[in-house]
Amino acid sequence: xxxxxxxxxxxxxxxxxxxxxxxxxxxxxxxxxxxxxxxxxxxxxxxxxxxxxxxxxxxxxxxxxxxxxxxxxxxxxxxxxxxxxxxxxxxxxxxxxxxxxxxxxxxxxxxxxxxxxxxxxxxxxxxxxxxxxxxxxxxxxxxxxxxxxxxxxxxxxxxxxxxxxxxxxxxxxxxxxxxxxxxxxxxxxxxxxxxxxxxxxxxxxxxxxxxxxxxxxxxxxxxxxxxxxxxxxxxxxxxxxxxxxxxxxxxxxxxxxxxxxxxxxxxxxxxxxxxxxxxxxxxxxxxxxxxxxxxxxxxxxxxxxxxxxxxxxxxxxxxxxxxxxxxxxxxxxxxxxxxxxxxxxxxxxxxxxxxxxxxxxxxxxxxxxxxxxxxxxxxxxxxxxxxxxxx
Numbered sequence: 001x002x003x004x005x006x007x008x009x010x011x012x013x014x015x016x017x018x019x020x021x022x023x024x025x026x027x028x029x030x031x032x033x034x035x036x037x038x039x040x041x042x043x044x045x046x047x048x049x050x051x052x053x054x055x056x057x058x059x060x061x062x063x064x065x066x067x068x069x070x071x072x073x074x075x076x077x078x079x080x081x082x083x084x085x086x087x088x089x090x091x092x093x094x095x096x097x098x099x100x101x102x103x104x105x106x107x108x109x110x111x112x113x114x115x116x117x118x119x120x121x122x123x124x125x126x127x128x129x130x131x132x133x134x135x136x137x138x139x140x141x142x143x144x145x146x147x148x149x150x151x152x153x154x155x156x157x158x159x160x161x162x163x164x165x166x167x168x169x170x171x172x173x174x175x176x177x178x179x180x181x182x183x184x185x186x187x188x189x190x191x192x193x194x195x196x197x198x199x200x201x202x203x204x205x206x207x208x209x210x211x212x213x214x215x216x217x218x219x220x221x222x223x224x225x226x227x228x229x230x231x232x233x234x235x236x237x238x239x240x241x242x243x244x245x246x247x248x249x250x251x252x253x254x255x256x257x258x259x260x261x262x263x264x265x266x267x268x269x270x271x272x273x274x275x276x277x278x279x280x281x282x283x284x285x286x287x288x289x290x291x292x293x294x295x296x297x298x299x300x301x302x303x304x305x306x307x308x309x310x311x312x313x314x315x316x317x318x319x320x321x322x323x324x325x326x327x328x329x330x331x332x333x334x335x336x337x338x339x340x341x342x343x344x345x346x347x348x349x350x351x352x353x354x355x356x357x358x359x360x361x362x363x364x365x366x367x368x369x370x371x372x373x374x375x376x377x378x379x380x381x382x383x384x385x386x387x388x389x390x391x
């Protein structure tokens with residue numbers, strides 16, 4: 001069996017890479033280890049509008065549960081502030097001010113279907129066991145499908161197989177994750193909530209979600225994803241989720257568990273004959289843990305560069321470095337800034353978070369000035385030092 005390109009992983013990164021490679025007239029095989037693309041869901045399912053712009057796509061009612069444009073931040077002491085009241089939302093571009101809560105099961109499969117329509121072959125219930133090499137260059141995979149082991153030769157491979165990427169590890173990349181930089185997540189889909197379908201809620205506090213935060217993402221008039229991510233906590237994410245949702249008087253219809261890498265991207269995302277994309281490359285926002293809006297443009301670049309390399313008959317590391325340069329030029333500064341913000345946020349105490357939210361809550365947004373904020377920070381010298389560290 002021979003293909004121009006083999007993509008390992010059929011979720012966001014894999015399907016988008018396959019789609020744009022196929023659209024550029026190369027012969028693509030996408031391999032997915034599960035029997036159904038899109039399950040299990042390991043995501044809060046929120047995505048900003050600009051993620052679709054990166055794909056030249058319009059959001060569809062097929063997989064968009066609700067459109068959101070408002071957010072409330074809750075401090076540990078219960079005080080809260082509406083984020084949209086702190087800025088002039090009408091002056092913001094739609095790509096920033098508008099977000100969507102997706103049905104990832106439908107969205108992921110939609111991307112795979114679009115990729116198939118563009119010409120991608122897909123094998124589900126198939127596990128990649130090894131890489132094929134010739135003269136030191138990766139040129140295919142060894143896969144197992146329904147008990148049958150086969151060699152699939154290819155000009156190159158894209159690894160889009162998630163946080164514990166086996167393919168990147170086999171290829172020689174350093175995929176070791178520092179446990180302190182892995183966010184352990186748990187989420188219910190709950191029914192019976194009295195919520196605003198246009199508003200996202202974020203909750204902070206060491207007792208609520210140590211080392212992370214909790215969220216409520218609406219998916220309809222009384223349905224929402226309610227979850228949290230934690231780091232360095234004495235109990236499991238599921239323990240904190242049960243505690244958080246016990247007060248909501250709602251019924252769970254789905255439970256999802258997973259991990260999110262918050263360390264920032266791996267040092268190198270290419271080698272002879274192979275590119276690494278998505279969670280496998282840790283292309284995840286270290287502040288929010290969001291991965292769709294960062295993976296989407298990276299995966300598109302990977303598919304397009306892979307197609308170019310195959311047509312040029314040059315899949316060397318020297319050529320494929322183009323992918324690494326392009327996605328870092330697009331997202332590198334954002335991810336570096338996010339790492340700095342996350343490290344500062346890790347040091348903020350509950351008392352400081354309470355004070356900050358109370359300041360924003362009681363201050364007229366039109367009167368919040370640089371001077372008033374400096375005066376606030378002057379009353380909280382440790383918080384001032386943290387802000388200086390960020391700047």
